[in-house]
Amino acid sequence: MTGVRRGVVILPEHRWEAARHIWRLAEELGFDHAWTYDHVVWRWLREKPWYGAIPTLTAAAAATSSIRLGTLVASPGLRGPVTFAKEITTLDDISGGRALCGLGAGGYGADLLRARPLSPAERAERFTEFVEVTTTLLRGGTVNDLTLVPASAVPVAVAAAGPRGMRLAALHADTWVTSGKPNGFDPAPYPETIPVLREQVRALERACDEVGRDPRSLGRLLLTGASVGGVLDSAEAFLDAEGMFTELGFTDVVVHWPRPEFPFQGTVKTLEEISGRACADAT
Numbered sequence: 001m002t003g004v005r006r007g008v009v010i011l012p013e014h015r016w017e018a019a020r021h022i023w024r025l026a027e028e029l030g031f032d033h034a035w036t037y038d039h040v041v042w043r044w045l046r047e048k049p050w051y052g053a054i055p056t057l058t059a060a061a062a063a064t065s066s067i068r069l070g071t072l073v074a075s076p077g078l079r080g081p082v083t084f085a086k087e088i089t090t091l092d093d094i095s096g097g098r099a100l101c102g103l104g105a106g107g108y109g110a111d112l113l114r115a116r117p118l119s120p121a122e123r124a125e126r127f128t129e130f131v132e133v134t135t136t137l138l139r140g141g142t143v144n145d146l147t148l149v150p151a152s153a154v155p156v157a158v159a160a161a162g163p164r165g166m167r168l169a170a171l172h173a174d175t176w177v178t179s180g181k182p183n184g185f186d187p188a189p190y191p192e193t194i195p196v197l198r199e200q201v202r203a204l205e206r207a208c209d210e211v212g213r214d215p216r217s218l219g220r221l222l223l224t225g226a227s228v229g230g231v232l233d234s235a236e237a238f239l240d241a242e243g244m245f246t247e248l249g250f251t252d253v254v255v256h257w258p259r260p261e262f263p264f265q266g267t268v269k270t271l272e273e274i275s276g277r278a279c280a281d282a283t
């Protein structure tokens with residue numbers, strides 16, 4: 001077995017009566033962490049049910065006992081850093097210290113909650129403030145005479161593909177997040193993505209050097225499925241891909257819970273086979 005941690009994204013698309021069983025099964029299958037997207041609506045499922053991230057994670061905390069739970073990712077278009085930090089600390093309390101805080105710049109559309117689209121520079125500025133304020137408050141710091149009580153040292157993961165975002169991750173994050181080449185949804189076979197991922201890792205390490213941080217102190221999470229494809233084609237494919245990603249220095253590999261149709265079409269049987277292999281290796 002590799003030492004990489006395994007995670008899964010569970011889309012908040014099911015009523016809780018059904019979703020409860022998915023979150024519990026994710027824990028039973030041995031995933032180290034489980035995440036959900038934080039959007040008002042989402043891409044291809046705009047006309048279908050879509051539930052709130054924080055209530056979903058809170059319910060998942062009550063339904064599970066060991067798996068870590070987080071947003072992948074929350075963004076400043078939808079969230080204010082102060083109220084979001086308060087919600088994350090509350091989730092951490094309810095879950096018994098299992099919360100994870102994933103932050104990202106976000107995209108366009110309904111999540112921006114604005115009449116006027118922001119320029120790239122404005123989006124970058126808002127993301128910087130969002131990361132700085134959220135991490136400061138979570139770690140017990142003070143912003144404009146405000147300190148959260150109780151503070152909660154929730155691990156922070158920052159999604160970044162460009163130099164400015166990677167610098168933010170190097171300065172503030174416990175874990176850096178990438179999904180590979182930013183291309184919307186155009187998954188390439190995972191072996192073909194290795195050069196891009198390798199260069200992203202090198203760029204992250206350069207960012208760490210620039211801010212005086214030991215690159216080894218920063219976790220590296222790869223979210224597969226959108227750009228990095230084929231990982232859940234079979235248990236063998238997953239283990240092969242995981243080995244390649246570990247060699248690049250990734251500490252965490254995250255897949256999407258399989259759906260019966262696009263996007264992330266697949267079968268839960270593959271996850272069960274991967275879990276079975278892990279149990280066999282452990283014995």
